[in-house]
Amino acid sequence: MNILLKLAYDGSNYYGWQRQKDFITVQQVVEEALLSLTKKEVGVRGASRTDTGVHALAQGVFFKLDTSIPMESFPRALNSFLPKDVAVLEAREVSDIFHPQKSVIDKTYIYKIQNSDTRNPLLYRYTAYERRKLDTQSMKKACSFFLGEHDFSAFCSSEATVKSHVRTIYDMDVYLKEDIINIKIKGSGFLYNMVRIVAGTLLDVGLGKKEPENIRDIILSQKREKAGKTMIANGLTLVEVNYNE
Amino acid sequence: MNILLKLAYDGSNYYGWQRQKDFITVQQVVEEALLSLTKKEVGVRGASRTDTGVHALAQGVFFKLDTSIPMESFPRALNSFLPKDVAVLEAREVSDIFHPQKSVIDKTYIYKIQNSDTRNPLLYRYTAYERRKLDTQSMKKACSFFLGEHDFSAFCSSEATVKSHVRTIYDMDVYLKEDIINIKIKGSGFLYNMVRIVAGTLLDVGLGKKEPENIRDIILSQKREKAGKTMIANGLTLVEVNYNE
Numbered sequence: 377m378n379i380l381l382k383l384a385y386d387g388s389n390y391y392g393w394q395r396q397k398d399f400i401t402v403q404q405v406v407e408e409a410l411l412s413l414t415k416k417e418v419g420v421r422g423a424s425r426t427d428t429g430v431h432a433l434a435q436g437v438f439f440k441l442d443t444s445i446p447m448e449s450f451p452r453a454l455n456s457f458l459p460k461d462v463a464v465l466e467a468r469e470v471s472d473i474f475h476p477q478k479s480v481i482d483k484t485y486i487y488k489i490q491n492s493d494t495r496n497p498l499l500y501r502y503t504a505y506e507r508r509k510l511d512t513q514s515m516k517k518a519c520s521f522f523l524g525e526h527d528f529s530a531f532c533s534s535e536a537t538v539k540s541h542v543r544t545i546y547d548m549d550v551y552l553k554e555d556i557i558n559i560k561i562k563g564s565g566f567l568y569n570m571v572r573i574v575a576g577t578l579l580d581v582g583l584g585k586k587e588p589e590n591i592r593d594i595i596l597s598q599k600r601e602k603a604g605k606t607m608i609a610n611g612l613t614l615v616e617v618n619y620n621e
Numbered sequence: 622m623n624i625l626l627k628l629a630y631d632g633s634n635y636y637g638w639q640r641q642k643d644f645i646t647v648q649q650v651v652e653e654a655l656l657s658l659t660k661k662e663v664g665v666r667g668a669s670r671t672d673t674g675v676h677a678l679a680q681g682v683f684f685k686l687d688t689s690i691p692m693e694s695f696p697r698a699l700n701s702f703l704p705k706d707v708a709v710l711e712a713r714e715v716s717d718i719f720h721p722q723k724s725v726i727d728k729t730y731i732y733k734i735q736n737s738d739t740r741n742p743l744l745y746r747y748t749a750y751e752r753r754k755l756d757t758q759s760m761k762k763a764c765s766f767f768l769g770e771h772d773f774s775a776f777c778s779s780e781a782t783v784k785s786h787v788r789t790i791y792d793m794d795v796y797l798k799e800d801i802i803n804i805k806i807k808g809s810g811f812l813y814n815m816v817r818i819v820a821g822t823l824l825d826v827g828l829g830k831k832e833p834e835n836i837r838d839i840i841l842s843q844k845r846e847k848a849g850k851t852m853i854a855n856g857l858t859l860v861e862v863n864y865n866e
Binding site: 384385386431433451452455460461462463464465466494495496497498500501502613 | 629630631676678696697700705706707708709710711739740741742743745746747858
């Protein structure tokens, strides 16, 4: 049986999604919970390799398992073996040809920036903080230049190992929600640190250091140093993944 | 100079407000930040002794200090010495007769309960979780029975050491905000664990184990065992303190 979970987690206490030798990761605690529940060694694969400190409301988790637990009961069953900062929201059976990365149509991330005179410490785990007033209208305007298919080498960490830096951005918006600036971006996929660099570049636009129109040239340059800084990981949350089945 | 701060903190990583010998508390980090900023040993007093894991958006912090730092610059100055989970929101000078507890007119707490089929792990630090569907209308109805001056011995931990258990509740409400049940309670003051026991009793009302009208008898009984359980600390936040100056 091929099973796909929708998984949510607070990434604060994890060294990202992907299993590592000496550090605790979300993948590890999910595999350990599956072992406790099923008494079987189950290897899982994620839709996104979220980094240390990055959160998820909709990580895709794929694995093969023969089980008599009905899918509607599966989240609750597995959640009883998961720590408080990780939870399965949904479980469903998928076909034999389903692939945890190749079956993805799009992914959506939200990057949050607290933009106020004083920082609210109850939000620090889930937002970046910027004291200087940001011009959200300019940031919103800048979004349109990211849309479509581009080589995003300028928005990619030098540590990235993938061959092609071409990705498609389907939708992007900047909006205020209770004094938090939300940068929402939906794309075919994202390069290493891409959303955090996009957020850092929009920060420069919000501060007036860059004009919305500059985004076009930054993309065309394919030069990392033309874009803004890589924002801190804890402002980032994977909020949606859609699949072609 | 008598100074009053409005302090916000995420209580997750602290053993409450009040200084303890072997455990880190919010009072300690504030006093250490004041030492770093002013090079003086400054003892501070809080409006509320929040427990381990309890949060604050408006803790009152009082101290005496001769300083040339203008009050409007004080939050930012002190914040640069505070950890990410603690922040000063406001600072002002108060009179010589100001007292951090006796000058308090009222305090407001909010207790949050996540009431959904699946728990959202990004909220676990700030909410209790209840899977069974709660009847918020009954919980709301129960609020009226708490209003006014009562002996709240039934809603008080046996560890409490104060003489009088008489307190006045000025205002109380239960409302839904993005799938979170908020229990908001404003009173002259609160006994040890009182808000968490009130929340546990309202939980019983929401589950149909108690009727709203039972609250009257529970209060009159003055017996702790008549009330509900003490809910976990991390659902509780001190949100407002008003003073008579």
